[in-house]
Amino acid sequence: MNFDFxxxxxxxxxxxxKFLTEKCTTKTVxxxxxxSDGYDATLWKQIADMGWMGTAIxxxxxxxxLGYLELCVIAEELGRALAPVPFSSTVxxxxxxxxxxxxxxxxxxxxxxxxxxxxxxxxxxSEGPGAVTxxxxxxxxxxxxxxxxxxxxxxxxxxxxxxxxxxxxxxPGERGLQLCVVDLKGKGVARRAQDSIDPSRKHAEFxxxxxxxxxxxxxxxxxxxxxxxxxxxxxxxxxxxVGGADACLVMAKDYAMQRYAFGRLIASYQAIxxxxxxxxxxxxxxxxxxxxxxxxxxxxxxxxxxAAAAARVSATQAFDxxxxxxTQTHGGIGFTWEMDCHLFYKRSRDLALNLGPQRTxxxxxxxxxxxxxxx
Numbered sequence: 001m002n003f004d005f006x007x008x009x010x011x012x013x014x015x016x017x018k019f020l021t022e023k024c025t026t027k028t029v030x031x032x033x034x035x036s037d038g039y040d041a042t043l044w045k046q047i048a049d050m051g052w053m054g055t056a057i058x059x060x061x062x063x064x065x066l067g068y069l070e071l072c073v074i075a076e077e078l079g080r081a082l083a084p085v086p087f088s089s090t091v092x093x094x095x096x097x098x099x100x101x102x103x104x105x106x107x108x109x110x111x112x113x114x115x116x117x118x119x120x121x122x123x124x125x126s127e128g129p130g131a132v133t134x135x136x137x138x139x140x141x142x143x144x145x146x147x148x149x150x151x152x153x154x155x156x157x158x159x160x161x162x163x164x165x166x167x168x169x170x171x172p173g174e175r176g177l178q179l180c181v182v183d184l185k186g187k188g189v190a191r192r193a194q195d196s197i198d199p200s201r202k203h204a205e206f207x208x209x210x211x212x213x214x215x216x217x218x219x220x221x222x223x224x225x226x227x228x229x230x231x232x233x234x235x236x237x238x239x240x241x242v243g244g245a246d247a248c249l250v251m252a253k254d255y256a257m258q259r260y261a262f263g264r265l266i267a268s269y270q271a272i273x274x275x276x277x278x279x280x281x282x283x284x285x286x287x288x289x290x291x292x293x294x295x296x297x298x299x300x301x302x303x304x305x306x307a308a309a310a311a312r313v314s315a316t317q318a319f320d321x322x323x324x325x326x327t328q329t330h331g332g333i334g335f336t337w338e339m340d341c342h343l344f345y346k347r348s349r350d351l352a353l354n355l356g357p358q359r360t361x362x363x364x365x366x367x368x369x370x371x372x373x374x375x
Contacts, residue, residue: 004291005069005073006069009069009070009073010073012070012073012074013073013074013076013077016052016073016074016077016078017077017080019046019050020077020078020080020081020083021081023043023046024040024043024081024082024083024084026340026343028040028043028084029081029082029083029084029200029343030343031084032084032199032200033084033198033199033200033343034199038086038155038157038158038202039084039085039086039155039158040084040085043083043084043085044085044086044117045117047083047085047087047117048116048117048118049117051064051115052074052087052091053087053090053091053095053114053115053116053117054114054115054116055067055070055071055074055091056068056070056071056091056095057095057099057111057114057115058111061107061108061111061112061115062111062112062115062116063111063115064115067298068232068235068236068294068297068298069294069298071091071236072235072236072239072290072294072297073239075088075092075236075237075239075240075243076239076240076242076243076246077243078240078243079239079240079241079242079243079244079247079347079351080243080244080246080247081243081247082200082244082247082343082344082347084200084201086120086121086122086154086155086158086159088154088233088236088237088240088354089120089121089122089123089154089155089159090114090119090120090121090122090155090159091114091236092232092233092236092237093121093122093123093163093229093233094110094114094121094122094123094159094161094162094163095110095111095114095121096228096229096232096233097123097163097179097216097225097229098110098111098114098163098181098216099111100217100225100228100229100232101179101216101217101221101225102216102217106181106214106216110161110181119160119161120155120158120159120160120161121159121160121161121162121163122153122154122155122156122159122161122162122163123153123162123163123229124150124153124156124162124163124164124165124206125137125150125164125165125226126150126151126152126153127139127148127149127150127151128151130357131356131357131359131360132165132356134173134174134176134177134223135173137165137166137167137177138167139164139165139166139167139208140166140167140168141164141166141167141168141178141180141213141215142168142169144212144213144214145188145210145211145212145213146164146166146180146182146188146208146210146211146212146213147208147209147210147211148166148207148208149205149206149207149208150162150164150205150206150208151194151205152194152196152203152205153203153204153205153206154196154201154203154350154354155201155202155203155204156184156191156202156203156204156205156206157191157193157202157203157204158202159184159204160183160184160185161181161182161183161184162181162182162184162206163179163180163181163216164179164180164181164182164206164208164213165177165179165222165223165226166178166179166180166222168180168215168219168222169219169220171220174220174222174223174224175220176220177220177221177222177223177226178215178216178217178218178219178220178221178222179215179216179217179221179222179225179226180213180214180215180216181213181214181216182208182211182212182213183211183212184206186211186212187211187212188208188209188210188211188212189206189207189208189209189211190206190207190209191204191205191206191207192204192205192207193205196350197346197349197350197353198346198347198349198350199346200343200346200347201347201350201354227305230308230355230356231297231304231305231308232297232304232308233355234293234308234309234311234312234355234361235290235293235294235296235297235304235307235308235311235312236297237312237315237351237354237355238286238289238290238293238311238312238314238315239290239294239315240351241286241315241316241318241319241348241351242283242286242287242290242315242318242319244319244322244323244344244347244348244351245279245282245283245286245315245318245319245321245322245323245348246283246322247344248279248319248322248323248325248326248341248344249276249279249280249283249322249326251326251340251341251344252275252276252279252322252325252326252329252330253267253276255329255330256272256276256329259331266329272329275325275328275329276329278321278325279321279322279325279326282314282317282318282321282322283318283322285314285318286311286314286315286317286318286319289307289310289311289313289314289315290311290314290315292307292310292311293307293308293310293311295307296308303372305364305368306365306368306369306371306372309361309362309364309365309368310365312355312361313358313361313362313365316348316351316352316358316361319348319351319352320348320349320352322344322348323341323344323345323347323348324345326341326344326345327341327342327345
């Protein structure tokens with residue numbers, strides 16, 4: 001079984017890296033990080049012109065129809081560049097929810113706009129601290145209207161539409177949940193900016209007060225549809241995290257190769273060598289799991305839940321470790337605002353939380369391994 005990418009996919013990766021190296025510099029990231037804008041509109045338009053938003057969207061809906069492997073390749077380069085754009089919220093979450101649960105009419109309505117970069121979407125699940133569960137979901141979707149509150153929605157201040165997980169009946173647990181789509185510029189919707197760990201990926205709080213909404217999928221399927229969306233998003237996010245971890249390793253190595261202490265390059269010290277070696281091993285382990293996830297996602301394999309959980313856990317740990325050790329390798333200057341180390345650390349913490357806490361994915365990994373062994 002060959003998990004490597006094809007020559008065409010590798011060429012796409014090289015082109016994406018070249019494009020982002022030129023168009024998404026540290027100055028671009030810091031402009032959003034330190035400013036009031038939620039994303040870099042110029043970069044977003046340029047990415048749309050490249051057609052990246054429509055990578056996995058079928059051609060009949062205005063996309064490129066390439067597939068998930070190509071999307072994973074692009075995701076890695078976006079993560080490496082810390083691109084300050086609502087790509088993951090729109091493409092990994094909103095678009096995937098439409099493709100999984102949407103009717104033909106809904107796909108025709110939303111997907112062409114996503115592919116053209118004319119629509120920013122988001123996915124609203126959380127209503128409080130801790131993991132999202134059927135029991136914790138209290139927002140109500142009944143009679144075509146939505147009432148309730150959602151917190152910490154990534155890119156929520158700039159989104160045009162949101163997919164919302166809500167309770168559509170009095171049935172207990174998962175049976176009472178359904179997804180719905182809400183126009184965030186319509187009546188009955190209030191938005192408030194929330195502080196986020198990574199200011200280049202700003203968050204919002206939504207309050208719905210009888211907002212008009214349309215059903216997405218069937219009643220009672222909201223939780224299963226959400227799980228499918230998160231599995232797909234976990235794989236693509238893992239590639240972003242691998243890209244970020246790899247960038248941290250390169251930063252740390254380059255600094256260690258030019259910084260002298262006590263008359264020697266710090267790269268010659270064993271403690272620094274061990275840091276860099278551990279960063280490399282963790283990143284390559286995460287890359288292997290991400291490749292497994294990409295295979296499962298692109299082939300529709302039944303192993304996708306297992307592969308997604310493995311990719312999610314290993315990539316989160318790799319990016320977290322690499323971002324911290326990159327800062328440590330830089331020493332005292334690494335903790336200053338002027339250095340770029342903290343940009344990667346904050347992005348690593350944001351990505352670690354945006355699909356649910358680590359313990360949830362670790363529990364899922366154990367459960368899927370038990371099911372796999374039982375089979």
